[in-house]
Amino acid sequence: MAKSVPVHCPTCRREHSFTPPTFPCACGAPLTLPLQADASPEPVAHRTWRDAWVAVRCPACDRQDQWPRPEFGCACGTVVRLPVRPPEAGSGSGSGSGDGAEPRGGSEAGSESGGGGPGAGDRPARALRPAFRPVAIRTAGDAVVAAERYLTWLGYAGVTRPGDPEEEGVDLRAAGLVARVDPSTVPTSLRDVECLWLHGLVDGARGAFFSLAGYAREARSRADDLRVPLFVMDLTGTPQPLNAPADELVELGPA
Numbered sequence: 001m002a003k004s005v006p007v008h009c010p011t012c013r014r015e016h017s018f019t020p021p022t023f024p025c026a027c028g029a030p031l032t033l034p035l036q037a038d039a040s041p042e043p044v045a046h047r048t049w050r051d052a053w054v055a056v057r058c059p060a061c062d063r064q065d066q067w068p069r070p071e072f073g074c075a076c077g078t079v080v081r082l083p084v085r086p087p088e089a090g091s092g093s094g095s096g097s098g099d100g101a102e103p104r105g106g107s108e109a110g111s112e113s114g115g116g117g118p119g120a121g122d123r124p125a126r127a128l129r130p131a132f133r134p135v136a137i138r139t140a141g142d143a144v145v146a147a148e149r150y151l152t153w154l155g156y157a158g159v160t161r162p163g164d165p166e167e168e169g170v171d172l173r174a175a176g177l178v179a180r181v182d183p184s185t186v187p188t189s190l191r192d193v194e195c196l197w198l199h200g201l202v203d204g205a206r207g208a209f210f211s212l213a214g215y216a217r218e219a220r221s222r223a224d225d226l227r228v229p230l231f232v233m234d235l236t237g238t239p240q241p242l243n244a245p246a247d248e249l250v251e252l253g254p255a
Contacts, residue, residue: 003019004017005017005019005020006018007041009078010041010043010072011043011074011078012074012076014074016018019063020032021033021068021236021238023236026063027058027061028255029060029252031067032088033070034085035070035082036058039083040083041080041081041082041083042083043078043080044079044080044081047113047181051069051081052068052235053068054084056084056087063223066229068236069084069235070082070144070236071234072234073234073242076217076220077187077214077215077217078214079213079232086172089219129153132153132227133149134146135149136237137212137233138237143181143183143212144161145237146185146237147172147210147233148161148172149237150238151172151179151212153155154250155254156174156175159172160173160174161173169199170196173205173237176254177205177207177254178199178203179196179207180192180196181211182209182211182213183212184211185217187214187215187216188209188211188214190219190222191215192219193222193226194222194226197228199210206249207228207229208229208231208246209228210233210239211230211232212234212254214232214242215232227245228245229243229245229248230242230243231246
């Protein structure tokens with residue numbers, strides 16, 4: 001299992017513990033992204049697909065592939081990109097695909113990493129769950145799939161997408177739950193959080209929000225007041241709980 005490393009948020013200066021993601025190499029060996037401990041994380045202001053992937057060489061087979069660059073969402077709403085050590089020159093004995101390889105993150109990763117992922121302690125609901133298997137995010141549709149898979153992993157049965165295209169503000173439904181997925185490159189707004197809460201109020205359900213770019217400060221504060229669980233997702237497709245209601249949902253599962 002990968003070791004956690006300290007991460008300092010450049011905005012609020014808080015220190016967090018982050019476990020780098022582990023992916024399955026084509027050779028079958030687990031590949032943990034090697035974080036560059038002496039480099040500072042960079043806030044994600046704009047997203048590009050080129051910046052979202054990083055070349056990493058497998059130490060077992062010397063194969064080099066592109067993997068989703070690790071990101072971390074701070075509770076203050078800042079999302080940072082974590083630097084990865086550049087690959088060293090390989091021995092040439094492996095079947096490396098080189099820097100021009102297509103990203104391989106679409107394969108399911110039986111990772112035991114990530115803030116909202118599996119194996120994060122002997123908590124009641126977590127202890128009974130199998131390893132979470134994320135799906136890499138390349139498109140807006142992938143983000144919805146990742147959130148759907150995560151909610152199923154939390155214990156929600158029959159997670160579906162609303163059939164009515166006019167039902168704006170809800171991307172996923174389950175018994176006692178409505179969820180919204182924001183795949184945009186700007187922080188989720190206060191209005192979006194309040195709209196989801198209203199949908200849950202009307203339906204008598206809990207609302208859960210998933211965002212790729214984090215949340216505006218006022219949205220984060222309002223979600224705490226309304227007890228709306230907030231999750232931030234990186235491009236590996238592993239959501240991380242961002243506030244206390246999200247932590248409770250991960251710990252206890254559906255009510």
